[in-house]
Amino acid sequence: MDFQRDSIRSLSNYETYLVVKQIHETNNERENGKRGKKGQNRTLEHCNYGLNTVTYETLKYLEQTPCVEQNPNIITQFYNEIKKFDLKKNEILQILNLRPTTPVELQLIIEDSETRLTEIQSNELIDLIRTQLPPVGGSNQTNLPNETMES
């Protein structure tokens, strides 16, 4: 097995969250569906411990990060608004993943931030992050009705 070194592309936490969540859900469904069906051998055979462990733990980690509150609309809108600061792609990605809300956090992510951003600009950027990107657990109230509807 080999990988192509130039093929590596970054994935945002939100995208990873979607993939991992979907795998986790289909796994659960499959397990529920198979129970009681034609013998347990198949279930055992299909049970992939490595995949189950790593997706469960990744999901657990990502659920504590701001990405759970994001959606494609929020991300594209934020991306359009943030263009004027002339940030690198990597930096925007980290802003999305970490949602920095203080100047000291921002300055860690943005290389050379003192020369590239004025104080006014960096305050503007923080305001933008605060208003455009939802905080962790911030929209819990809006999520709850959906969950009850599904169940």
Added chain:
Amino acid sequence: MFVVATLDDTVSIAPHLFNEQLSTIVAEEIDRKLANTIFQELGLCICLYDILSMGDCILLPSDANFHIKVKFRYVVFRPHIDEILVGKIRSSSKDGITVTLDFFDDILIPSTKLQHPSRFIESEQTWAWQYETDDETHDLVMDIGEEIRFRVVQEIFEDTAPKEMPNNNGSMTQTTNDDDKKVPYTIIGSISEPGLGLKSWWIETS
């Protein structure tokens, strides 16, 4: 912190799976091989992203399985150097602090890369940052389980594949012992900058 990488592999499918849909079985076989393993020079493999292409199914003489060439993309945990990550403190020792991200545990912040000055409290086995204000110094303790923000400064890949065993038994056990200690993928972190360290240190009180 996550990337997708394109990989090639030949997957072999056993006859009792022939009645299943091909793409599902191939995906399962790939995940069985890769998920939760460290791919050298690539990172920690998480799960299949998508299958790009599949070649012809090949049957070989005296083999009931069929073999198929697959090109696919895989989700991999590989933070780039200088990236900021948030994790939890797993343990502390004189050498430094180990951090866990739930799915990945081999992150070390060596004692030389802690906030300066820091000291190790022998009785509690924790590190503390000796933060100086005008008139006194405060010990900011880093307890186990606290959320910590750090910068990735180095990555170390080590090949843990079993080596060719020498003939006599005595040295064979020795090599296996050595292999146990090896960690295939270690991330070295640093918290020696303002903004890094425990998350609670840098919350604005306004």
